[in-house]
Amino acid sequence: MSLTTLTKPWEAMSYGFLDGSAKRELRRKTLKSVAVPGCQMPYASREVPMARGWGTGGLQVSLTLVNPKTRVKVIDQGADDSVNAASIRRFIARVAGTPTTMDTLEADLIQSRHRIPEEILREDQILVLQVPNPEPLRPVQPNMSIARQMHADADYGRMWLQLYEQIVRSGRVMQGASYPSLVHGRHVMTPSPIPRWDVPKLNMSKHLTILSAGREKRIFAVPPYTRVEPLVFSDVPYKVEEHGHLTCYRSGTKGFFMNEIPQDDGTSTFEVSDSEWGVKAIRKGAGEPVTTGETWYKNGEMPE
Amino acid sequence: MTLTLDAPRIVQTRALLQVSNVSKTYGPVKALQNVSAHAYPGEVLGIVGESGSGKSTLLRMMNLEETPDQGSYTLDLPDVQGNLFDLDRFARRMLCATRIGIVYQNPHLGLLMKHSSSGNVAERLLVAGERSFAVLRQKATEALDASEFPLERLDAPPAELSGGMQQRVQLAKAIALEPALLLLDEPTTGLDVSVQALVLDTLKRLQQDRKITMVIVSHDLGVIRTLADRVMVMRRGEVVETGLADQIFQDPQHAYTQQLVHAKL
Ligand SMILES: Nc1ncnc2c1ncn2[C@@H]1O[C@H](COP(=O)(O)OP(=O)(O)OP(=O)(O)O)[C@@H](O)[C@H]1O
Ligand SMILES: [Mg+2]
Numbered sequence: 001m002s003l004t005t006l007t008k009p010w011e012a013m014s015y016g017f018l019d020g021s022a023k024r025e026l027r028r029k030t031l032k033s034v035a036v037p038g039c040q041m042p043y044a045s046r047e048v049p050m051a052r053g054w055g056t057g058g059l060q061v062s063l064t065l066v067n068p069k070t071r072v073k074v075i076d077q078g079a080d081d082s083v084n085a086a087s088i089r090r091f092i093a094r095v096a097g098t099p100t101t102m103d104t105l106e107a108d109l110i111q112s113r114h115r116i117p118e119e120i121l122r123e124d125q126i127l128v129l130q131v132p133n134p135e136p137l138r139p140v141q142p143n144m145s146i147a148r149q150m151h152a153d154a155d156y157g158r159m160w161l162q163l164y165e166q167i168v169r170s171g172r173v174m175q176g177a178s179y180p181s182l183v184h185g186r187h188v189m190t191p192s193p194i195p196r197w198d199v200p201k202l203n204m205s206k207h208l209t210i211l212s213a214g215r216e217k218r219i220f221a222v223p224p225y226t227r228v229e230p231l232v233f234s235d236v237p238y239k240v241e242e243h244g245h246l247t248c249y250r251s252g253t254k255g256f257f258m259n260e261i262p263q264d265d266g267t268s269t270f271e272v273s274d275s276e277w278g279v280k281a282i283r284k285g286a287g288e289p290v291t292t293g294e295t296w297y298k299n300g301e302m303p304e
Numbered sequence: 305m306t307l308t309l310d311a312p313r314i315v316q317t318r319a320l321l322q323v324s325n326v327s328k329t330y331g332p333v334k335a336l337q338n339v340s341a342h343a344y345p346g347e348v349l350g351i352v353g354e355s356g357s358g359k360s361t362l363l364r365m366m367n368l369e370e371t372p373d374q375g376s377y378t379l380d381l382p383d384v385q386g387n388l389f390d391l392d393r394f395a396r397r398m399l400c401a402t403r404i405g406i407v408y409q410n411p412h413l414g415l416l417m418k419h420s421s422s423g424n425v426a427e428r429l430l431v432a433g434e435r436s437f438a439v440l441r442q443k444a445t446e447a448l449d450a451s452e453f454p455l456e457r458l459d460a461p462p463a464e465l466s467g468g469m470q471q472r473v474q475l476a477k478a479i480a481l482e483p484a485l486l487l488l489d490e491p492t493t494g495l496d497v498s499v500q501a502l503v504l505d506t507l508k509r510l511q512q513d514r515k516i517t518m519v520i521v522s523h524d525l526g527v528i529r530t531l532a533d534r535v536m537v538m539r540r541g542e543v544v545e546t547g548l549a550d551q552i553f554q555d556p557q558h559a560y561t562q563q564l565v566h567a568k569l
Binding site: 149153155157158160161164165167168169233234235236 | 393394397416419420422423426427430431435436437438440459
């Protein structure tokens with residue numbers, strides 16, 4: 001046996017940049033993570049031409065899932081046009097020949113950092129979230145071996161202790177993004193740094209969500225129609241950001257998650273964070289024919 | 305050893321705690337050699353002995369943190385059966401979380417130093433499944449109050465408290481769930497005499513009001529004399545003498561015990 005008989009003939013590049021064995025491993029680990037919702041699966045995170053921490057985990061999952069017909073949308077903090085989102089989108093299109101889109105309704109696969117689009121995702125869509133810190137127990141248990149045991153035992157008391165401390169110190173739960181949530185009644189996961197506004201969108205959603213951390217080499221998933229419950233005290237209800245009453249100064253759309261833009265006079269104006277949703281609203285206002293999907297939030301509230 | 309002689313106040317009962325023939329070595333150190341101990345329901349068992357005699361090690365075993373090289377451990381409680389050293393990690397954790405309270409010699413082992421004191425107590429209730437903030441807060445306050453903890457420091461982190469207050473937070477944490485067994489490792493060591501008296505009073509009251517079975521380790525014979533019904537004397541990992549407290553203090557049999565008692569008096 002020699003190296004030449006073991007390796008495949010040289011090729012200029014694999015489809016979708018990653019080589020076959022890397023993709024096979026990722027698919028296997030993705031299937032595992034779908035089988036055990038919310039449970040972190042370790043995987044051999046590969047090198048991609050992007051620095052760790054810039055979405056390499058999400059990118060590897062996207063590259064593994066795409067085929068030449070997959071319509072890809074990439075967003076960063078809700079925006080399709082940020083530098084990072086544009087670079088990732090262009091990279092996927094270049095190495096996999098996929099068509100791209102900015103319209104949430106048209107996308108087959110959405111890779112995102114920090115947001116979930118405002119239009120409801122369908123069963124045939126996949127959301128890939130980039131995750132910086134996959135371990136929700138890290139703030140309460142720095143030893144990762146013990147943290148794994150705690151997951152195995154569903155020993156999550158300390159997560160509530162963290163909330164208790166926040167209420168005692170500040171009078172309310174301070175946890176903003178990455179709100180720890182119980183998946184399928186069993187594993188606590190971090191939903192990646194999406195705002196609290198977006199966490200209820202994961203609960204019993206029709207689409208598959210895959211969360212991947214490239215630097216930390218962990219992948220986990222929320223399969224379709226799976227319970228995702230933010231950790232709360234029975235007598236302190238979960239609250240999303242109070243954006244329901246805000247209006248976007250550019251598109252006039254109201255009742256969605258906003259970016260705050262501080263003004264010189266000390267006040268703030270607001271701009272809808274889901275950029276494509278704003279664009280659609282502007283086009284509609286100009287009389288263009290646009291198709292908008294149903295949104296998760298209605299009149300600034302998430303229906304029960 | 306007959307029951308009538310051994311525990312005249314509670315003639316008919318079976319021991320709540322029974323540790324039998326436990327041995328443990330750490331490399332060359334024989335920390336425990338063939339140690340047996342028992343405590344009846346509602347009784348206070350005192351363990352005395354010189355530094356390094358294995359007292360803390362024995363207590364850690366009773367809290368199922370450590371498994372001996374040989375020996376067995378049973379607790380006569382509903383739903384608790386067999387040799388507890390055979391339990392897996394999960395079962396041990398649940399048993400300790402709900403039935404056993406411990407106050408460590410070193411507060412750093414028992415407390416989260418940077419969390420609030422009330423949070424430290426609340427953690428114990430959280431492990432047992434309590435999920436109401438109001439109930440957690442109330443029960444934590446009650447337990448701290450019962451431990452003579454100054455309630456105006458309710459949310460101060462133990463790192464900012466005196467040693468005596470830290471011990472009282474540990475005690476509050478240990479009793480928050482009304483444990484069946486309370487393990488105390490030098491609960492008063494390092495405290496000044498007035499605070500020591502306060503903690504001793506608290507323990508006495510707990511023992512009288514709630515009838516919690518206690519095992520208390522101390523090298524301070526005064527503490528043991530105040531609290532213990534029965535006393536076990538240890539030396540170099542072995543039990544040298546066990547008996548009723550009065551008997552041990554008034555009529556010690558073993559030479560080492562005599563030395564200990566007379567050194568004190
Ligand atoms: N984890 C450990 N690793 C190695 N040796 C240990 C360990 N725990 C205890 N020992 C040894 O076992 C012996 C008994 O220790 P232990 O802490 O039980 O004594 P002690 O009676 O509580 O003493 P003290 O009164 O000073 O607290 C000591 O020699 C100690 O060094
Ligand atoms: Mg000790």
